[in-house]
Amino acid sequence: MMEIGLNHYLILSTILFSIGLIGVMRRKNLLMLFFATEILLNSVNISFAAISHYYGDLTGQMFAFFVIAIAASEVAVGLGLLIVWHKRHNEIDLDLMSTMKG
């Protein structure tokens, strides 16, 4: 059987990152945008953990914890704002939210 080395994890991370990136670029629904953001963050977590295991340095895994915590709080705040917005405008399409036009 093939050895699962660092590269495999990094490739997985890259693939997940690009999926997240494409999701960020394409999604028009705010909720889906949050999903995509979560995917991005998690892909980075995977690569942090993999590299940290590869080097035997725990810093990476600690950092991953931070990332998880921050992601959670960010989603909490974001979902809260989303619900408020939905209550006011009854939809959460990104294209209709351009009041901060420059």
Next chain:
Amino acid sequence: MLDNILSILVFFPAVAAILGFAVAKDSIRAYGVAVAFIEFALSLLLWFSFDSSVSGMQFMEMVPLVPSFGINYILGVDGISLFIVILASFFTMIGIASLGETKNVKNMIISLLFLQMTMAGVFVALDAIVFYVFWELSLVPMLYIIGAWGGPLRIYASVKFFLYTFTGSLVMLVGMLFMAYFYYQATGTWSFAFLEWYRLILPETFQLWLFGAFFIGFAIKVPMFPFHTWLPYAHGQAPTIGSVILAAILLKMGTYAFIRLSLPMFPDASVFFMFPIAIIAIIMIIYTAMVAYAQEDIKQVVAYSSISHMGVIILGTFALNVEGITGSIFLMIAHGVVSGALFLLVGVIYDRRHTKMMAEFGGLASVMPRYATIFGIMLMASVGLPLTINFVGEFLSLLGFYQQSHILTLLAGIAIIVGAIYMLAAYKKMFFGEVTKEENRNLPDVNKRELVALVPLVLITVWLGVYPKPLLEPISNSVESIVQLMHDKSISEEAKKRIPNINNEITIAKEAN
């Protein structure tokens, strides 16, 4: 008090302007005139105490500002700057005194007083950063004056004026910073003082680049072809007092800066660029005179004629000899007086008819004879009639440049022909012939308030045309020292040949005797 007279001259109007905010609207005119009069009296005191036989800086003051970089507050005046300072305060005084109907006159007078501070500051500053600060600050009151009291296109005109001049000045600032850096490399200390920069002899390539950088800044201010297109708009849209100050003083900042900075610091570059600049000057003279001839608006005629005269001034400056540079400085004063008067005269008719189109006039000489006479005198002065102030300046400038090139002086001398053409044509359109428009038939002649400004200008035009010596002497002395400095500093053969060696001539004369 005499020790700090320059600081007083610079800051007194500004302080008075700030206090002016507290003055009641009804007394603001009297307040303005009083402040301007005191300023003018102070400048006369300066002249009186000035020693004409000394060629260096007098009344110097120095206060350190940023010692680690050699930025100091240094002021000083010599024969070159003295008369422009006096002219500035003179024009502020008569300008405020003859202000016509103006809305928000309080703001206008306060702006003029601030402008007076910046003008005095530019001409007496001897430190590059201080010079630059005043140079740029002068744009702000002018921007406001044009933008608030101007004609229909005032915003466009004032923004164009500001941005165009400002961009040029930024290039100049870069040049100044480089210069300070070279000074640091050469001597190990930082300094932004002009007098210390004078002592630095730069290699030719550096001179060429720095000259170019400074040139951009000054050329836009003068204004030189092809950077002149902001001027007709600025003049066309500005109120009368704005045009007067702009033409009389602000334009002189550029030409003064050439003499104060470019010539002594970059003598080889000055010689190298002499002919191209002379060509530009000749284009300025002839081309703008022709454009002036084609104008339909009398104020634009005077605006383009300003550029034409600045061409002669530049030519005199780049004659690089005593006669030429003295002539160009004298012509600066002369042009200030005459152009200022011409703009005031245009203002007189504009106040009455609210139009500046010459087609709307015609036959005014029979309706307003005094006005026609004063306009005629100023016209002849502008055209360079001997015994008027302009002739002395033009004669000396052209005489000076003749030594550098015969042909170019001949071309530049066409100034006297083309000048006569557009001026006489304009005068004829406005004043001669029958009165064709009904509105012109009952126009009142010049009143006392307008005469307060015009009569002194006429008197100066004739007095200094007949007896220019009191001005020529100090100017000539200071210029001699600059030319000598240029000769001693120059490194290329061409420069040594073209810039006269004054001390040598004096010793030869002594030996001959």
Next chain:
Amino acid sequence: MELLLYTALFAPLVGSLFAALFGASPKTLLTGVVTSLLLGVSLVASTILLVFVISSGQFVHVEMMTWITAGDLYIPFGFIVDQISVTMMMVVTLVSTVVHVYAIGYMDHDKGFNRFFSWLSAFVFSMMVLVMSDNFAGLFIGWEGVGLCSWGLIGFWYKKESATWAANEAFIMNRIADLGMLIGIFLIYWNTGTLQYHEAFAAMPALETATLVWIGIFLFVGAMGKSAQFPLHTWLADAMEGPTPVSALIHAATMVTAGVYLVVRSHELYALIPNVGLFIASLGTFVAIFAATMALVNRDIKRVIAYSTLSQLGYMFAAAGLGAYWVALFHLMAHAFFKALLFLGAGNVMHAMSDELDPFKMGALGKTMKGTMILMTLASVALAGIFPLAGFFSKDLILEVAFIDGHYIIYTVLLLTAGLTAFYSFRIIALIFHGEDRHTSLGFHPHEAYKFMLIAVTPLAILAVIAGALQGSYYEYVTLLLPSTEYHIHSSLVYWTMTIGTQLFVIASIIFAYKKYMSKSVKVPDGTSAMEKSFFYKLLINQYYIPYFYEEYLVKPYRELSTVFWKQVDQKIVDATVDSIANVIYHTGENTRNMQSGNLSTMLKWMVAGLVALLSLAVVFGLATRHSDEIMLILSGLGV
């Protein structure tokens, strides 16, 4: 003596300033009287100075005050009364005084009476500065001053379009010439170090011939403008738009002679460059005949007299160019007297005929205007050069000069011109004063001028008659300064043949003129006669189409070029470039503004794009740094 000099110089200025005080007020006789009196004072002072200079042979030289000093340049206001300038002073003050008194009558009904005398006296002052200065800069002051005053006087009736146009033309044409003079002055300063006559001329023999030639040419260009030599001559005829006393003073006697004065004053220079002198003489001769031909057919009496002035100026330059400076000056003096007389007489005729100028509409005015007829005939006889009047002594002398020096072409042309001169002068005399009365039927009721005006011009008449007798004593004193070449033809036979031949030729022309124009068949030409349709007539009456040429090929193109420069170049090219730079910046801003769409999705896309770009850059640079040596190798292989 200095006091007299200052009196002679400044009296007219005082008069001018006095009259200027009344400039905008209606006519006050006082201004005319005071200015004339002050000119009389100047005349007296000049006469005393003349006597002094003649009797003692000395100069009077003052330096009044410094004017310009800069560097090595030193120009004072200095004045000198020597033989040349005192001659000019006499001529100027004498003619001016007569003209002032005459003008009191002539401008009687004019609203601008006071302004007129102010300008007139100012003009005399400028002319005095011109002739009395002891340096080229002072000369230039007077030079431009007379230009200014002639502008004011030609355009005096400023409501007339033609008058103001002529005034501008005169000023601008003079300015073109003044540029030449200015360059000449620069040359003199940079080569001799001074502008004082005495020192500059002393330094000139040491200069190279080429330099001297340039100085001579440029100074002469200046003279060409003032003295209306071809091609700067069109202003002189147009200048007749001004009041007739102006024509008398400026264009007959004083201003136009400034050019001759300049050449005479600079004789030391021109003696060193005889080739330039020959050119001046040839041009003068050409102008003499050129102007005479135009006067032959002209139908405006003042223009005819103007052309005759131009013609006589040509004679003066011919003499001066050939080195006969004292002869030129003498002719200048004699000409001043009879030409001014002629103009003032013509003024009387004009006034009588309500400003009508066509002699064909006059006729038989001799019956009502006996005095004027006698005066004008006298002046014309003098002009034609009949013995023993003044013209004979001065004009014939010029012919002799040309003959003696071997310039036979010049001699012939000048001789021919003398005949033409006599013809056209008497053509108008005949048309105006003799023949059939053509004016009454056209509604004119002429009357003679005021008695005091006729009396005022009698001094001129007397001088026109006797000036010839003064030639001897004049020669004595003026040649103390000027080269004293005597012009004598050695063979008596040749001399008498020449002289009598010339006289007969001239008298024949006069008789021919009388016959042609006194006959009963003369009527007002209306464009239908054969002569009027002929080519030569058209050529001459249109002044060889030169004014047309100037207007079409110089003035109009200049105006159009100016408009092109304004609208096409300045606005569309120069300004548009500036505005386009501003527009580029503005539009860049406008377009990049779209990035701030407020749409989170778009902004995220931009962010990703930016991220990719930066990452690629980082990778490329990283690779480049890592493999920099190989890259240098490749580049050097390519020869970079």
